[in-house]
Amino acid sequence: MQRALIGALITGLIAPALGIYLVQRRMALIGDGIGHIALTGVGLGLLTGGAPVLTAVVVAAVGAVAVELVRQRGGASGDIALALLFYGGISGGVFLVALSAGRTNANLTSYLFGSPLTTTRTDLVVMAVLGGLVLAVTQLLRPWLFAICHDEEYARVAGLPVRALNLLLAVTTAVTVTVAMRAVGLLLVSALMVVPVATAQLVTRGFRSTMYLAMTIGVLASALGVGIAGVYDTAPGATIILVAIAAFALLATGLGVVRGWRRRHPVAAA
Amino acid sequence: MSRADDKPVAARPTDGTPIVDVRGATVAYDGRPVLTDVDLRVSAGEVVAILGPNGSGKSTLVKAILGLAPLVTGSVALFGETGSGIRRHRHRIGYVPQRLGAGSGVPATVGEVVASGRLARRGLRLPRRADRDPVARAIAAVGLAERTHDPVSALSGGQQQRVLIARALAAEPDLLVLDEPTAGVDAASQDAFADVLRAFAAGGGTVLLVAHELGPLQSLVTRAVVIHSGRITHDGAVPDPTGYHALPGHDHVHPHARNDRTGFWGPDW
Numbered sequence: 001m002q003r004a005l006i007g008a009l010i011t012g013l014i015a016p017a018l019g020i021y022l023v024q025r026r027m028a029l030i031g032d033g034i035g036h037i038a039l040t041g042v043g044l045g046l047l048t049g050g051a052p053v054l055t056a057v058v059v060a061a062v063g064a065v066a067v068e069l070v071r072q073r074g075g076a077s078g079d080i081a082l083a084l085l086f087y088g089g090i091s092g093g094v095f096l097v098a099l100s101a102g103r104t105n106a107n108l109t110s111y112l113f114g115s116p117l118t119t120t121r122t123d124l125v126v127m128a129v130l131g132g133l134v135l136a137v138t139q140l141l142r143p144w145l146f147a148i149c150h151d152e153e154y155a156r157v158a159g160l161p162v163r164a165l166n167l168l169l170a171v172t173t174a175v176t177v178t179v180a181m182r183a184v185g186l187l188l189v190s191a192l193m194v195v196p197v198a199t200a201q202l203v204t205r206g207f208r209s210t211m212y213l214a215m216t217i218g219v220l221a222s223a224l225g226v227g228i229a230g231v232y233d234t235a236p237g238a239t240i241i242l243v244a245i246a247a248f249a250l251l252a253t254g255l256g257v258v259r260g261w262r263r264r265h266p267v268a269a270a
Numbered sequence: 271m272s273r274a275d276d277k278p279v280a281a282r283p284t285d286g287t288p289i290v291d292v293r294g295a296t297v298a299y300d301g302r303p304v305l306t307d308v309d310l311r312v313s314a315g316e317v318v319a320i321l322g323p324n325g326s327g328k329s330t331l332v333k334a335i336l337g338l339a340p341l342v343t344g345s346v347a348l349f350g351e352t353g354s355g356i357r358r359h360r361h362r363i364g365y366v367p368q369r370l371g372a373g374s375g376v377p378a379t380v381g382e383v384v385a386s387g388r389l390a391r392r393g394l395r396l397p398r399r400a401d402r403d404p405v406a407r408a409i410a411a412v413g414l415a416e417r418t419h420d421p422v423s424a425l426s427g428g429q430q431q432r433v434l435i436a437r438a439l440a441a442e443p444d445l446l447v448l449d450e451p452t453a454g455v456d457a458a459s460q461d462a463f464a465d466v467l468r469a470f471a472a473g474g475g476t477v478l479l480v481a482h483e484l485g486p487l488q489s490l491v492t493r494a495v496v497i498h499s500g501r502i503t504h505d506g507a508v509p510d511p512t513g514y515h516a517l518p519g520h521d522h523v524h525p526h527a528r529n530d531r532t533g534f535w536g537p538d539w
Contacts, residue, residue, distance in 0.1 A: 147386040158390035159360025206379035
């Protein structure tokens with residue numbers, strides 16, 4: 001339970017820190033696709049007897065770089081190329097997991113939707129190290145990542161290392177997906193990258209404040225989600241995401257009510 | 271290396287190397303030429319306006335100069351360097367696009383956007399006083415100092431355009447390239463642009479701007495280049511508006527004119 005909580009907190013902290021760049025670039029759902037691809041890595045790990053987390057990082061990183069290359073090329077066929085990558089990834093994963101002897105579908109489910117209660121001490125160490133990397137990249141390189149996600153053309157004219165930064169962002173996305181795999185699962189990781197950011201920007205005015213608030217919301221939703229799951233014996237990953245979505249809905253509704261009231265009572269608001 | 275050090279107002283670079291040197295440039299999209307055999311040299315301290323009707327290729331010329339549109343033939347030299355050699359001088363270019371790019375899914379303050387313009391000078395080190403001051407100065411120069419902490423999305427179109435100018439100025443560039451900076455911009459912002467560009471030029475800066483109409487910028491432009499159907503048809507004094515429209519080869523096509531199909535489907539487009 002304690003390890004489950006720590007793992008969820010790490011995930012809640014880093015997923016929005018990375019996700020904000022994807023949202024800024026209007027590619028909010030790309031994390032989901034990379035999660036699909038990572039499943040092939042999990043399958044490879046189970047089949048070869050290696051550590052699924054490590055093979056997942058490698059395969060997801062390769063997939064993320066491929067996605068980035070597709071994005072750079074753009075064009076109408078980009079969507080199709082992404083569909084091939086994503087569904088190839090998840091089918092490959094299901095196929096390989098089934099091939100690996102002695103594994104059941106329950107195992108597959110734990111990678112797709114998370115199984116924080118089975119987090120081992122080794123898992124936790126891997127998550128902490130990879131999570132630290134994600135945190136370092138997203139925080140230390142924030143001005144540069146902000147610049148390429150905000151206006152890539154300008155960044156190129158200004159001579160910033162746009163290509164290297166794009167690839168770094170792609171690989172960091174893959175690492176984040178893999179870290180989050182244990183806590184919320186490959187199919188839900190994207191929600192934790194996007195929903196806290198969407199919630200934060202309801203009330204923030206700047207990029208940095210949005211990032212910090214989103215990370216706070218991510219951590220709180222993870223803690224609360226694990227707590228509720230513990231009490232009511234629900235699936236922790238799904239509970240975390242539901243808490244995050246509930247926070248968004250509450251804040252959006254609350255703001256709507258406040259703003260509507262202010263419109264009707266302009267004097268009182270001033 | 272501030273501009274005051276390496277390029278005093280009075281003394282231009284003695285070797286006379288042009289800031290921008292385009293030779294025989296041809297750009298094509300999908301095999302269709304948009305720019306044909308264009309030559310353009312801009313010297314230090316000049317304020318050059320690239321004029322022409324919509325679709326004449328004037329924005330493409332700017333994109334080719336900035337390395338955003340690939341050349342089919344010809345060459346572009348900036349600060350005397352071509353190809354990958356230009357990279358060393360990229361921080362000396364301040365680019366002001368027509369409007370903010372698509373990447374605005376997350377709120378960003380005026381200060382954050384303008385500070386991103388400083389990265390070209392900053393390299394991979396933490397910001398110092400010498401980085402923060404130019405950012406604050408650039409925001410003040412466009413008259414948005416009190417809006418520094420406001421989200422860019424809360425500003426008017428003209429004010430957003432001023433943010434983009436401030437972002438370019440934050441790098442303390444030697445060359446400002448502006449793509450239709452005054453298109454659809456309110457009068458107050460147009461005057462603010464004119465003041466900013468005047469101050470920049472007075473400090474020895476070189477300006478290359480694309481415009482459909484010059485408006486309040488007319489008085490500070492030292493030279494005009496008119497592009498028509500991807501070719502330069504005039505290079506010299508600023509033609510007065512009627513004169514420019516009366517230039518040979520100018521179809522006088524406007525989007526609202528009855529014959530606008532000529533412009534849309536003809537070679538003009």
